[in-house]
Amino acid sequence: MAARTRKSERRTEALSRERIIETAVELLDAAGEGGLTFRVLTERLATGPGAIYWHVANKGELLGAATEAVVAAALAVEPAEPPGSPQGEIRAVALGLFDAIDEHPWLAAQLATQFASGPWKSVAPRILESIGRHVRALGVPRGSWFTATSALVHYILGAAGQNAANSANARTLGLDMDRGTFFGAVSTAWGELDPEDYPFTRAVADQLLDHDDREQFLAGVDLILTGITTVHPRTS
Amino acid sequence: MAARTRKSERRTEALSRERIIETAVELLDAAGEGGLTFRVLTERLATGPGAIYWHVANKGELLGAATEAVVAAALAVEPAEPPGSPQGEIRAVALGLFDAIDEHPWLAAQLATQFASGPWKSVAPRILESIGRHVRALGVPRGSWFTATSALVHYILGAAGQNAANSANARTLGLDMDRGTFFGAVSTAWGELDPEDYPFTRAVADQLLDHDDREQFLAGVDLILTGITTVHPRTS
DNA sequence: ACCTGAACACCGTTCAAGT
DNA sequence: ACCTGAACACCGTTCAAGT
Numbered sequence: 244m245a246a247r248t249r250k251s252e253r254r255t256e257a258l259s260r261e262r263i264i265e266t267a268v269e270l271l272d273a274a275g276e277g278g279l280t281f282r283v284l285t286e287r288l289a290t291g292p293g294a295i296y297w298h299v300a301n302k303g304e305l306l307g308a309a310t311e312a313v314v315a316a317a318l319a320v321e322p323a324e325p326p327g328s329p330q331g332e333i334r335a336v337a338l339g340l341f342d343a344i345d346e347h348p349w350l351a352a353q354l355a356t357q358f359a360s361g362p363w364k365s366v367a368p369r370i371l372e373s374i375g376r377h378v379r380a381l382g383v384p385r386g387s388w389f390t391a392t393s394a395l396v397h398y399i400l401g402a403a404g405q406n407a408a409n410s411a412n413a414r415t416l417g418l419d420m421d422r423g424t425f426f427g428a429v430s431t432a433w434g435e436l437d438p439e440d441y442p443f444t445r446a447v448a449d450q451l452l453d454h455d456d457r458e459q460f461l462a463g464v465d466l467i468l469t470g471i472t473t474v475h476p477r478t479s
Numbered sequence: 480m481a482a483r484t485r486k487s488e489r490r491t492e493a494l495s496r497e498r499i500i501e502t503a504v505e506l507l508d509a510a511g512e513g514g515l516t517f518r519v520l521t522e523r524l525a526t527g528p529g530a531i532y533w534h535v536a537n538k539g540e541l542l543g544a545a546t547e548a549v550v551a552a553a554l555a556v557e558p559a560e561p562p563g564s565p566q567g568e569i570r571a572v573a574l575g576l577f578d579a580i581d582e583h584p585w586l587a588a589q590l591a592t593q594f595a596s597g598p599w600k601s602v603a604p605r606i607l608e609s610i611g612r613h614v615r616a617l618g619v620p621r622g623s624w625f626t627a628t629s630a631l632v633h634y635i636l637g638a639a640g641q642n643a644a645n646s647a648n649a650r651t652l653g654l655d656m657d658r659g660t661f662f663g664a665v666s667t668a669w670g671e672l673d674p675e676d677y678p679f680t681r682a683v684a685d686q687l688l689d690h691d692d693r694e695q696f697l698a699g700v701d702l703i704l705t706g707i708t709t710v711h712p713r714t715s
Numbered sequence: 716a717c718c719t720g721a722a723c724a725c726c727g728t729t730c731a732a733g734t
Numbered sequence: 735a736c737c738t739g740a741a742c743a744c745c746g747t748t749c750a751a752g753t
Contacts, residue, residue, distance in 0.1 A: 258737080281727060291738045292728075298736095302727065352588055355640050368672055368680045375679035388679070389686040393638070394699035398630065401637025404591050436604055443611035443624070444604045450625040463630035470706030494718080517746060527719045528747075534717095538746065 258290055260298040260308075267309045271349045275411065279306070310353045314366050317343035318373050329380040330468050336373050337399050337464050341457065344403040348411045351404030370396060381468075382477040391471045398467055402460050409456075426451045494526055496534040496544075503545045507585045511647065515542070546589045550602050553579035554609050565616040566704050572609050573635050573700050577693065580639040584647045587640030606632060617704075618713040627707045634703055638696050645692075662687045 256262065266287050270279045281292050281302070288295070299305045317339050326332070344350045357366050375392040383391050413425035433441075433448035502523050506515045517528050517538070524531070535541045553575050562568070580586045593602050611628040619627050649661035669677075669684035 280725085282725080291740095293730080293739070294737050296728075352591060355588065355591065355644060368669060368677055371683070372677050372680045375683060379679060385682075386686070389683045389690065390695055390698045391702065392679075392683070393695065394634065394702050397637035397641060397699060398634040398703075399637075401633035401635075401640070402629070404637070405633060408591060433604060441604055441608050443615060443628075444608045446621075447607070447611060447625045447628070450622070454625065459626055459629065462626045463633060466627065466630050466706035466710060467634075467703055468706070469709050470702035470704070473705050473709045474702060516744085518744080527721095529720070529749080530718050532747075 258288060258294055258298065263288065263295060263298055264305070264308045264312055267305050268313060268347070271309060272347055276306075276349045276352065306353055307357055310350060310357050311366050313343060313347050313350060314340075314354070314369060318369060329377040330465075332377040332380075333374060333395065333468065334461060334464055336377070337395070338457070338461070340370070340399055341403045341406065341460055344407045345410060348407035351400070351407045354400055355404065374399075378471070381472065381475075383471060383475045387475060391475070394471075395464070395467055398463060402463055406456055406460065422456070426454075494524060494530055494534065499524065499531055499534055500541065500544045500548055503541055504549060504583070507545060508583055512542075512585045512588065542589055543593055546586060546593050547602050549579060549583050549586060550576075550590070550605060554605060565613040566701075568613040568616075569610060569631065569704065570697060570700055572613070573631070574693065574697070576606070576635055577639045577642065577696055580643045581646060584643035587636070587643045590636055591640065610635075614707070617708065617711075619707060619711045623711060627711070630707075631700070631703055634699055638699055642692055642696065658692070662690075 263284070266284060267279055270283060270287070279302075281295065284295060285292055299308070318336070320339065327335075344354075354366070371392060374395050375388060378388060378392045378395070381391075409425070410422065413422055430448045430451040433444050433451070436445055438445060499520070502520060503515055506519060506523070515538075517531065520531060521528055535544070554572070556575065563571075580590075590602070607628060610631050611624060614624060614628045614631070617627075645661070646658070649658055666684045666687040669680050669687070672681055674681060
């Protein structure tokens with residue numbers, strides 16, 4: 244009975260840009276960028292391709308809109324009640340993006356494109372703003388705001404993307420394979436590299452085994468934060 | 480006459496995996512990831528698709544091989560004659576990757592995928608090794624080698640990718656548009672954002688105008704290096 | 716062992732036609 | 735204004751057949 248209501252809702256619900264984007268995100272989450280197809284989309288929405296093209300210019304715009312929607316949601320949960328230290332706020336925003344990319348692995352590649360292919364569009368300023376606001380509070384001199392913020396954003400996007408690719412890969416290799424066994428396999432492979440050419444990678448192979456992704460990610464953020472506050476000490 | 484020799488050479492030259500990869504890189508450089516097509520490839524190599532599939536498993540493997548070839552070349556020019564400071568060496572490797580990605584913008588997305596979709600394959604250990612070697616020389620304690628190196632690599636890949644996307648975008652928007660006018664347009668757009676929601680981005684808009692990409696990139700590397708050496712001071 | 720080329724299933728996008 | 739659905743050009747990949 245709930246199904247009947249559901250179904251009739253689905254049928255009556257007008258085709259809107261929002262509904263298309265929402266469905267696109269679902270498809271992307273379920274099967275990655277390759278999972279978003281106009282055929283599957285028309286099927287799920289019970290229409291023809293022409294109907295979708297009425298609301299959306301092309302696939303690129305659809306991907307962009309999906310990216311914007313997910314990023315906006317990730318950055319919306321920000322406000323910490325007691326307005327913590329700038330460092331704490333930056334860590335929080337960074338983790339929010341990290342988790343969003345982990346949940347929607349397709350986001351990583353999309354952000355890389357999106358960020359540059361239209362820096363005036365909402366997503367780039369939004370991320371820049373949410374980090375930069377707190378870099379400013381850190382006491383960094385005005386002339387270095389952009390450099391410091393860019394470094395953080397680049398690291399966050401790079402690291403989160405890497406992490407997402409790892410999860411996606413573990414999933415692809417075997418549905419039963421968890422991150423532990425995945426990194427175990429990588430660790431073993433690294434340990435078998437030529438000692439002549441890869442002494443460092445071999446030496447570091449075992450550190451892969453007991454590392455925590457989020458911890459490691461935050462350690463990187465902290466490294467950059469330390470760099471920023473060391474180069475630009477507060478002069479209050 | 481030179482043309483005749485050329486042409487006959489082309490015809491006689493056996494189809495090899497190397498020649499296929501080489502041509503693939505040419506196509507990718509010329510028109511991005513969308514420019515690499517089995518049709519164009521067969522045309523350029525004067526064969527059928529089956530011939531290519533004899534030497535290469537599929538398009539993914541071909542992209543991977545192209546990535547490996549370009550990265551190997553970028554990291555090969557490394558050895559500095561007077562073995563400079565670890566910091567200097569890291570900056571050099573970072574710049575090498577930055578330039579490689581700038582020259583081959585398709586590399587960025589490819590590296591993001593590649594790096595994780597097979598961390599045992601040559602490209603990930605190779606980059607890790609070329610940076611990690613010098614992180615070690617920096618006097619970082621063993622337990623932090625991986626974290627410090629990862630932070631650097633993530634930043635380098637993220638920032639270089641961003642930069643490449645910017646160049647590619649400037650190129651797309653207009654063939655006559657150089658980076659200056661491109662960033663000018665972005666700067667203007669940022670300056671027109673809502674002052675309520677985007678105070679930081681607005682304040683930073685003018686810094687876009689006179690920033691140098693490579694300088695900015697290196698400043699980020701230095702920030703991380705400062706962070707690393709501050710958290711892990713030498714105890715010699 | 717290496718190459719040919721027709722064929723297959725699938726993709727994004729368009730557009731005349733309907734309501 | 736909004737939607738339908740056939741059609742188009744193009745894609746990666748396969749495979750029986752040749753040499």
